[in-house]
Amino acid sequence: MSTAPQAAAVRYLAEHGYEQTTAGALADAIGMSRSTFFRRFGSKEDVVFADHDLALSRLQSQLLSSDRPAYDAIAIGTLEVTHLLTRDPNAARLRSDLLRSTPSLRERELVITHRYERVFGEYLSRTAAPGTPDWAPIALAAAVVAVHNAALRRWLRQNDSRAFGALERELTDLMARFSPWFGGEDRASRVVVAAFDASTSPDEVLRAVAAQLG
Amino acid sequence: MSTAPQAAAVRYLAEHGYEQTTAGALADAIGMSRSTFFRRFGSKEDVVFADHDLALSRLQSQLLSSDRPAYDAIAIGTLEVTHLLTRDPNAARLRSDLLRSTPSLRERELVITHRYERVFGEYLSRTAAPGTPDWAPIALAAAVVAVHNAALRRWLRQNDSRAFGALERELTDLMARFSPWFGGEDRASRVVVAAFDASTSPDEVLRAVAAQLG
DNA sequence: AAGATCTTGGTACTGAGTCTCACTTTCTGT
DNA sequence: ACAGAAAGTGAGACTCAGTACCAAGATCTT
Numbered sequence: 001m002s003t004a005p006q007a008a009a010v011r012y013l014a015e016h017g018y019e020q021t022t023a024g025a026l027a028d029a030i031g032m033s034r035s036t037f038f039r040r041f042g043s044k045e046d047v048v049f050a051d052h053d054l055a056l057s058r059l060q061s062q063l064l065s066s067d068r069p070a071y072d073a074i075a076i077g078t079l080e081v082t083h084l085l086t087r088d089p090n091a092a093r094l095r096s097d098l099l100r101s102t103p104s105l106r107e108r109e110l111v112i113t114h115r116y117e118r119v120f121g122e123y124l125s126r127t128a129a130p131g132t133p134d135w136a137p138i139a140l141a142a143a144v145v146a147v148h149n150a151a152l153r154r155w156l157r158q159n160d161s162r163a164f165g166a167l168e169r170e171l172t173d174l175m176a177r178f179s180p181w182f183g184g185e186d187r188a189s190r191v192v193v194a195a196f197d198a199s200t201s202p203d204e205v206l207r208a209v210a211a212q213l214g
Numbered sequence: 215m216s217t218a219p220q221a222a223a224v225r226y227l228a229e230h231g232y233e234q235t236t237a238g239a240l241a242d243a244i245g246m247s248r249s250t251f252f253r254r255f256g257s258k259e260d261v262v263f264a265d266h267d268l269a270l271s272r273l274q275s276q277l278l279s280s281d282r283p284a285y286d287a288i289a290i291g292t293l294e295v296t297h298l299l300t301r302d303p304n305a306a307r308l309r310s311d312l313l314r315s316t317p318s319l320r321e322r323e324l325v326i327t328h329r330y331e332r333v334f335g336e337y338l339s340r341t342a343a344p345g346t347p348d349w350a351p352i353a354l355a356a357a358v359v360a361v362h363n364a365a366l367r368r369w370l371r372q373n374d375s376r377a378f379g380a381l382e383r384e385l386t387d388l389m390a391r392f393s394p395w396f397g398g399e400d401r402a403s404r405v406v407v408a409a410f411d412a413s414t415s416p417d418e419v420l421r422a423v424a425a426q427l428g
Numbered sequence: 429a430a431g432a433t434c435t436t437g438g439t440a441c442t443g444a445g446t447c448t449c450a451c452t453t454t455c456t457g458t
Numbered sequence: 459a460c461a462g463a464a465a466g467t468g469a470g471a472c473t474c475a476g477t478a479c480c481a482a483g484a485t486c487t488t
Contacts, residue, residue: 111321142360143353168350177391
């Protein structure tokens, strides 16, 4: 049952309260000495967010090796992180409860989250089209992470896996708004110029324009 | 010289190192007891970010009372925060040095920064056009704060006040990308339909179209 | 002036995180 | 299989941030 000590720690904290649990008591509860606990996890806070280390390195290598267009790679990477973090719904819920009841952990979460922002930001400025202003990858990375977090929270509130489909649509919509800098459907900057012979019938004109607007 | 104890604290920390300074020594240095120090500032970290409390409440009341369109209110609010934070260039630089040399303070800064994100997010979802999806204000708020932070860093690196002009342009560009949800120049979704008499000269057509594209 | 309220300083305490040292387990080469 | 190296573990002492409490002084009120 308690395979990973990290998962056991989160369960214990969720049940007994974060502030109420001393580091010594927590270490005891998951079967190791106080010394070993700090050596392994660094701090009482970090034990809660240990998963993110894995997710983050996965994301990083995935973005590094991806040859897809940016709007695809971002969506895929984000969704993979989400899946990893919600793989064990029970544990995810437990951690969510723990966070909800512990302000200091929510603050810590912001710090962790910012690492994703950095990874996305670096990837985006690396793959941005020439002429992209400096602020664009920064803004987009922050927006991507914010949308991802919101989706995660949504999923946590109502255990509905459709939340992930919605997330995917939100991300592509978001990225399209930064066209043409990061590829994507370049709807916004596309210009349709139509020239017809004066004798063309209104119907034909309409059909042709509609086809372009597709 | 050391009018505000808070400014004196930042200076002392910047000169002697954050980790190397104990709370007691810092309290002594700015002329108060350890007890009073914690009572007044809450913690060693918070004394560094005391300015943000003022900036944040100003921003909040400014956004609450503003009757301008969102893209204006956001830009004005952001710029006011920036001005407040850089009012004393000397102090700003000192704090910047302190942050640069202290990882734990940079993490704390992320937490502070997130409060701005919340304020912007709430303002944006309050003023969003009907039908705006939930993720839009979240994404835009994160992007606005990220761009603002980047501008602040830019200004810190090279003490060039033109950085603020650039910031203003970046913000309006950013917000326009979320049209039409938050007002702004609705370039992206504007459609120009031109119909000309068949006898119109090419020049006239061009001029008319150019005028619309403005 | 006398009492009520607020602020300050001092002291003791809790608990996180670090450091060091002794001990045990696991790996490695022969 | 065995000796020695390397890595991991546990125990205790220590530093320091932050809290709780109490006593003394300052400020306000009437």
